[in-house]
Amino acid sequence: MSTLTASRTAPSRAALARTHRRGSVSTVERVVRWSLMVVAMVLVLGPLAWQLSTALKGAGESTAGFPGSLVPTDPTLDNFVTAFTAIPLGRYLLNSAAISALGVTTNLVLATLTGYALARIAFRGRALYMAVLLATAALPFEVILVSTLLVTRGLGLQDTLLGVVLPQAVSIVSIFVMRQAFRNVPDEIEEAALMDGAGALRVFWSVMLPSVRGSVAVVAVLGFLDTWDQFLWPLVILSDPAKYPVNVGVQFLSGAFSADQRVISAAALIVVVPPLLVYFFMQKQVFTGLAEGALKG
Amino acid sequence: MTTATVATTAGRRASVRRPAVAPARRHRWWVPLVFIGPVLVIQVTFLFLPLGNTFVLAFTDASTIGGGTFTGWENFATIFTSPVFWEAAGHTGLYLVLAVPAIVCLSLFLAILVNTSMRGAGIVRPILFSPLVMPMAVVALMFQYVLSSDGLLNQVLRGLSIVTEPVGFLTSSRLALLSAVLVTVWKGCGLYTLILLAALQNVSRELDQAAELDGASWLRRTWSVTIPQIRGTVVLVAILSAIAALRVFTEPFVLTGGGPGTSSTTMVLYLFTQGISPGTQAGFASAVSLVLFVAVLLVSAVGWSVSRRSNR
Numbered sequence: 001m002s003t004l005t006a007s008r009t010a011p012s013r014a015a016l017a018r019t020h021r022r023g024s025v026s027t028v029e030r031v032v033r034w035s036l037m038v039v040a041m042v043l044v045l046g047p048l049a050w051q052l053s054t055a056l057k058g059a060g061e062s063t064a065g066f067p068g069s070l071v072p073t074d075p076t077l078d079n080f081v082t083a084f085t086a087i088p089l090g091r092y093l094l095n096s097a098a099i100s101a102l103g104v105t106t107n108l109v110l111a112t113l114t115g116y117a118l119a120r121i122a123f124r125g126r127a128l129y130m131a132v133l134l135a136t137a138a139l140p141f142e143v144i145l146v147s148t149l150l151v152t153r154g155l156g157l158q159d160t161l162l163g164v165v166l167p168q169a170v171s172i173v174s175i176f177v178m179r180q181a182f183r184n185v186p187d188e189i190e191e192a193a194l195m196d197g198a199g200a201l202r203v204f205w206s207v208m209l210p211s212v213r214g215s216v217a218v219v220a221v222l223g224f225l226d227t228w229d230q231f232l233w234p235l236v237i238l239s240d241p242a243k244y245p246v247n248v249g250v251q252f253l254s255g256a257f258s259a260d261q262r263v264i265s266a267a268a269l270i271v272v273v274p275p276l277l278v279y280f281f282m283q284k285q286v287f288t289g290l291a292e293g294a295l296k297g
Numbered sequence: 298m299t300t301a302t303v304a305t306t307a308g309r310r311a312s313v314r315r316p317a318v319a320p321a322r323r324h325r326w327w328v329p330l331v332f333i334g335p336v337l338v339i340q341v342t343f344l345f346l347p348l349g350n351t352f353v354l355a356f357t358d359a360s361t362i363g364g365g366t367f368t369g370w371e372n373f374a375t376i377f378t379s380p381v382f383w384e385a386a387g388h389t390g391l392y393l394v395l396a397v398p399a400i401v402c403l404s405l406f407l408a409i410l411v412n413t414s415m416r417g418a419g420i421v422r423p424i425l426f427s428p429l430v431m432p433m434a435v436v437a438l439m440f441q442y443v444l445s446s447d448g449l450l451n452q453v454l455r456g457l458s459i460v461t462e463p464v465g466f467l468t469s470s471r472l473a474l475l476s477a478v479l480v481t482v483w484k485g486c487g488l489y490t491l492i493l494l495a496a497l498q499n500v501s502r503e504l505d506q507a508a509e510l511d512g513a514s515w516l517r518r519t520w521s522v523t524i525p526q527i528r529g530t531v532v533l534v535a536i537l538s539a540i541a542a543l544r545v546f547t548e549p550f551v552l553t554g555g556g557p558g559t560s561s562t563t564m565v566l567y568l569f570t571q572g573i574s575p576g577t578q579a580g581f582a583s584a585v586s587l588v589l590f591v592a593v594l595l596v597s598a599v600g601w602s603v604s605r606r607s608n609r
Contacts, residue, residue: 025415029515036410037421044425047483050449051439063447110336117332122321129333136344138597140544142565143590146572146582147347147354155342167343170336187320200328231434231547232565236573247434251551261442268435275430283423286430290488291495 055266079266092249103227110170115178137172173293174219181215221285354583372584385567393542400538408493429487437551440480470560477548496530536600
């Protein structure tokens with residue numbers, strides 16, 4: 001729990017220690033808070049536990065009927081195997097991985113370049129460009145959905161990886177996270193490199209970029225979560241089921257020949273695991289990015 | 298256990314004095330182009346061109362890019378006399394009215410609940426936030442099962458003898474939209490609780506302690522001392538969730554496909570059915586898009602004016 005106090009500024013940390021020493025939380029408060037927190041956790045984890053329970057149930061055990069059981073009598077991993085053999089979950093996952101890899105890369109490269117220009121390069125129209133970026137951040141993608149589809153089709157990009165990624169290749173939030181990061185790099189570092197005769201690109205690549213590694217990680221993590229969450233656009237631009245990312249692919253399982261809820265639940269769990277892993281291992285990046293995103297929003 | 302620390306990062310940064318911002322440098326003429334050129338190309342192609350095209354197409358009977366003849370305000374006349382559009386707009390309005398207060402109240406409640414130094418709260422926090430990283434399409438797929446007639450919710454309700462027959466959460470035209478709202482709230486609370494908790498952790502404890510010395514109850518202090526200090530963030534959460542409610546698509550699409558009938562068809566779902574499948578009316582759908590755009594701008598404008606007043 002030391003992190004909680006450490007995160008505060010010094011005076012309030014002392015205050016916190018005084019009033020909120022663990023012993024000073026009353027028993028009533030402790031009981032009330034804990035019961036409510038348990039209820040909240042059950043509401044969040046319940047639906048997931050229910051999927052897991054169903055996914056682990058064998059073919060012999062009913063998933064319907066009342067009352068259902070939460071603990072499978074004879075747990076099996078068969079349904080997870082079936083998800084890969086009977087339905088092309090593996091292919092969907094590969095498609096998603098490809099979309100995420102390309103999407104994270106374009107977001108990272110474009111946000112870094114633009115963020116750097118907005119923070120450190122003087123050029124005519126910079127203030128105007130900033131204003132335009134802020135304004136476009138308020139434009140919902142759904143508004144231009146139909147025309148974006150027409151443009152992307154017009155470029156012959158339907159049913160391609162590029163067609164899925166390019167229209168949302170960079171997020172405005174990422175650009176602003178990088179701009180803020182570059183603004184905070186001390187001027188002396190850049191100055192010294194320029195004195196040594198390095199060119200603008202060289203300074204960017206070998207001096208500035210290494211100074212903002214933390215923010216690069218934030219933008220990478222946010223980019224992954226964004227691309228893994230994408231649904232409407234891939235649904236619209238892809239008509240070939242062999243190109244579907246998982247989010248779209250799993251939607252057609254319930255209509256497929258193998259409408260087995262056990263397999264659907266297994267597939268759903270598999271899709272949720274990658275972002276959850278990223279989240280639990282990179283909480284710092286996730287929270288920093290979301291906080292900045294919310295402030296910009 | 299880094300949760301609490303990170304949730305306050307944004308606030309802490311504001312309180313620490315920022316080093317002087319480095320000046321922007323002049324370079325040779327092509328240098329800025331190298332840096333902003335790629336984004337400009339992408340944005341012109343996939344943002345400004347489609348946006349302009351939307352405005353043009355909305356006044357034509359086009360079915361593809363550039364095609365169609367100019368029809369003036371005809372599309373808008375058709376929209377505003379179409380009962381299906383008004384139904385969809387009504388559903389979106391209802392969505393907003395239901396989802397926003399539910400999200401604001403519940404997230405605020407949860408944020409206050411986990412804003413404690415009690416042992417174990419550090420484990421509860423990341424779990425409560427976790428829905429924010431789950432893809433909405435898959436969350437909705439899971440809830441399609443949870444809300445089905447054999448699903449978890451019906452099992453629980455019947456187990457507690459609250460109902461005797463399974464409730465048709467997804468098959469009843471009166472409940473389908475409500476079920477979609479439930480999914481929005483379930484997932485949304487992850488993100489919004491995180492944002493509100495970050496604000497709560499920046500609240501000064503001194504006022505709270507003064508009120509405590511004056512004998513104010515915990516409830517009283519929370520309501521009259523703590524919450525007013527994060528009013529700006531509460532309004533922000535309301536604005537963000539309101540805009541998200543106007544844009545809602547995935548939840549009703551996955552849960553019910555907008556049905557039964559059109560009982561859970563929202564504006565974006567209507568837009569989707571009007572403009573996406575081949576042979577549909579791009580011109581008409583563009584006009585619907587512009588109506589949606591105006592709705593989003595209106596809600597944002599109202600939100601920001603409320604927020605400006607509440608920050609004063």
